[in-house]
Amino acid sequence: MRKILSPRVRGYRQDxxxxxxxxxxxxxxxxxxxxxxxxxxxTMEAPPVTMMPVTGGTINMMEYLLQGSxxxxxxxxxxxxxxxxxxxxxxxxxxDHEMVFLLKGQQASPFVLRARRSMxxxxxxxxxxxxxxxxxxxxxxxxLVRNCVDIATSENLTDFLMEMGFRMDHEFVAKGHLFRKGIxxxxxxxxFRILVPGNTDSTEALSLSYLVELSVVAxxxxxxxxxxxxxxxxxxxxxVHLEKIDPKRLM
Amino acid sequence: xxxxxxxxxxSLDALLSQVADLKNSLGSxxxxxxxxxxxxxxxxxxxxxxxxxxxxxxxxxVLKHEKTPLFRNQVIIPLVLSPDRDEDLMRQTEGRVPxxxxxxxxxxxxxKPDPEVEEQEKQLTTDAARIGADAAQKQIQSLNKMCxxxxxxxxxxxxESESGGLRPNKQTFNPTDTNALVAAVAFGKGLSNWRxxxxxxxxxxxxxxxxxxxxxxxxxxxxxxxxxxSQQQPMLSGVQMAQAGQPGKxxxxxxxxxxxxxxxxxxx
Numbered sequence: 001m002r003k004i005l006s007p008r009v010r011g012y013r014q015d016x017x018x019x020x021x022x023x024x025x026x027x028x029x030x031x032x033x034x035x036x037x038x039x040x041x042x043t044m045e046a047p048p049v050t051m052m053p054v055t056g057g058t059i060n061m062m063e064y065l066l067q068g069s070x071x072x073x074x075x076x077x078x079x080x081x082x083x084x085x086x087x088x089x090x091x092x093x094x095x096d097h098e099m100v101f102l103l104k105g106q107q108a109s110p111f112v113l114r115a116r117r118s119m120x121x122x123x124x125x126x127x128x129x130x131x132x133x134x135x136x137x138x139x140x141x142x143x144l145v146r147n148c149v150d151i152a153t154s155e156n157l158t159d160f161l162m163e164m165g166f167r168m169d170h171e172f173v174a175k176g177h178l179f180r181k182g183i184x185x186x187x188x189x190x191x192f193r194i195l196v197p198g199n200t201d202s203t204e205a206l207s208l209s210y211l212v213e214l215s216v217v218a219x220x221x222x223x224x225x226x227x228x229x230x231x232x233x234x235x236x237x238x239x240v241h242l243e244k245i246d247p248k249r250l251m
Numbered sequence: 252x253x254x255x256x257x258x259x260x261x262s263l264d265a266l267l268s269q270v271a272d273l274k275n276s277l278g279s280x281x282x283x284x285x286x287x288x289x290x291x292x293x294x295x296x297x298x299x300x301x302x303x304x305x306x307x308x309x310x311x312x313v314l315k316h317e318k319t320p321l322f323r324n325q326v327i328i329p330l331v332l333s334p335d336r337d338e339d340l341m342r343q344t345e346g347r348v349p350x351x352x353x354x355x356x357x358x359x360x361x362x363k364p365d366p367e368v369e370e371q372e373k374q375l376t377t378d379a380a381r382i383g384a385d386a387a388q389k390q391i392q393s394l395n396k397m398c399x400x401x402x403x404x405x406x407x408x409x410x411e412s413e414s415g416g417l418r419p420n421k422q423t424f425n426p427t428d429t430n431a432l433v434a435a436v437a438f439g440k441g442l443s444n445w446r447x448x449x450x451x452x453x454x455x456x457x458x459x460x461x462x463x464x465x466x467x468x469x470x471x472x473x474x475x476x477x478x479x480x481s482q483q484q485p486m487l488s489g490v491q492m493a494q495a496g497q498p499g500k501x502x503x504x505x506x507x508x509x510x511x512x513x514x515x516x517x518x519x
Binding site: 067068069070071074077078100169170171172191193194206207208209211238239240241245247250251 | 422423424425426428429430431432433434435436437438439440441442
């Protein structure tokens with residue numbers, strides 16, 4: 001089955017999930033029960049789950065996030081500590097190229113989609129992700145919470161998005177290590193700026209630090225997840241201070 | 252009577268063991284001082300002193316224990332004095348007292364200190380009594396206060412020196428870098444292709460499309476969705492030709508909306 005995008009979509013977030021099949025992409029979202037979806041363009045139709053557009057009924061997945069950074073010279077000690085704390089598996093490195101697309105509509109705030117492809121794993125699907133605004137309000141919640149939709153797609157994703165009217169806003173290369181502990185995913189990666197647009201070979205590091213992200217994708221309402229994350233983050237102190245960083249504060 | 256005897260015996264045993272411990276630690280301290288004088292460090296000497304002080308404390312506690320009868324009330328009277336060697340006595344005193352004779356007895360069984368020592372003690376007590384209770388109390392308080400001040404100063408110094416020494420080595424993360432990286436991932440600050448000006452380049456998220464109108468294109472472009480299905484998706488107006496990577500930047504912000512249907516196709 002050729003896995004490509006179906007153009008028969010009416011909306012982005014919920015509808016994508018409704019008319020698609022689930023395809024597990026463990027290395028991208030961490031955990032075996034991730035919810036990535038793949039479309040079928042062969043028959044120009046959605047797979048016959050239901051022929052009518054479904055409204056409502058999807059599980060709203062939220063991403064819980066804690067971020068921090070570590071300087072280059074302390075990376076080794078952090079990696080050792082993570083190897084000890086996290087699930088026992090071969091250390092995984094990744095080299096990804098991420099592009100962020102914006103759709104500017106009549107509304108003031110543009111719609112953002114993130115497309116990510118793996119540069120070192122041949123044959124891996126592209127990864128399309130929507131991240132909502134962080135949910136504010138609960139000061140006791142230790143992690144940043146935002147709505148999250150993850151989809152695996154085929155290679156013609158960028159063409160499709162351009163045809164739909166998206167324009168690429170920025171892109172970067174992320175190179176680093178991936179760890180997992182239960183449903184928690186820990187990524188330690190360095191961000192490289194792409195000097196010549198479209199050319200992923202000419203990159204330069206953005207800073208002398210690695211970004212450390214602890215994230216969990218879970219259904220909405222499970223705030224106990226953030227407590228587990230906070231406990232894990234305690235164990236990484238004082239090497240790294242993982243905290244909830246509000247991106248709006250940094251604009 | 253019996254109970255008292257038993258108590259006496261028990262307390263004597265306890266006292267004996269305590270004194271033996273004290274003797275041992277004193278002995279080892281003296282050995283240490285004599286043999287390792289060159290290598291001795293102040294903390295090691297302090298350790299020995301602390302050990303001795305602890306043992307004296309326990310000795311005091313044993314003596315003050317409620318089950319201990321007042322030894323003051325007991326009197327030891329030598330019954331037999333003989334100039335012959337006594338093997339039992341030798342064994343019990345570990346070879347120190349071979350003979351229980353009239354030379355040994357006054358030293359071992361004395362209850363009063365030396366006359367000189369007694370004089371000094373009497374002097375001290377009269378001095379203390381002369382000062383008066385209030386003055387004595389004040390002196391005690393001032394001594395306590397000075398001691399606590401000194402302790403505080405020392406502990407503060409220790410704390411500061413420790414943290415000062417550690418801080419330059421232990422910096423494993425830089426908060427500025429954290430913020431920069433998070434901003435880069437969240438909305439592309441410093442990554443934007445259009446303004447490749449340093450890591451702090453303004454990647455303004457509010458106007459991502461404003462700066463890239465191609466000179467020469469009319470802007471009247473209609474983008475048709477490939478493979479439009481039977482659902483009548485109205486044409487999306489190709490508004491900003493914000494193709495990434497175009498070097499011709501004209502921050503004019505011209506937006507031309509053509510025939511955008513009333514129902515935005517991507518309304519959520």
